[in-house]
Amino acid sequence: MELCLPAKIYMIITIICTVIHSIYVLGEDISLHKKVSVYLCQMLYLMVQIVCICLWCYLLNWLCTNGHTTVAWVLFLFPLILKALMVLFIIPIMIIAVDKSKRQHDLMQEVRNTIGHGFNDIQRDL
Secondary structure, three states, X not given: OOOOHHHHHHHHHHHHHHHHHHHHHHOOOOOHHHHHHHXXXXXXXXXXXXXXXXXXXXXXXXXXXXXXXXHHHHHHHHHHHHHHHHHHHHHHHHHHHHHHHHHHHHHHHHHHHHHHHHHHHHHHHO
16 A cells, blocks of 8 residues: 555654654663553554554545545644644743742742741740
8 A cells, every 4th residue: 555645744743753752751861660551551552553543544545536635734743733832832931930949949048048048047046
C-alpha cells in the first residue's frame, strides 16, 4: 500500500517521537521493583501508539486517495499546531508559577526568621 505524503510524514515523525520517548523512559535509572511496572506501562503505551499511528495514517491516506489532500494536510498539521500553541502558553505559565513559588518560599523564610528572632527576644527577657 502506497501512502500519500501527509501520511508518510506523519508516520515518520510519530515513529521517531515514539522511539525517543521509549528510549528516554526505559533509560531512566530506577529500582528493580519499579522497572517491571515501567516496562509494562511502556509496552501498553507502545501498543496504543502503534494502533493510533496505523489508524491516523489510514485516515490520512484514505482522504488523499479520495481527492481530499487539503483536508489530509490540515488534519496532519492541526495536532502539530495545537501542540506548539500549548507549549507557547504553558511555558509562560510555568515561569510565572515558579516565580510565585520562589516568592512564597522567600516570604515564608522571612516569616520564620522574624518569628525566630522574636522568640529569641522573649527568651532573653526571661
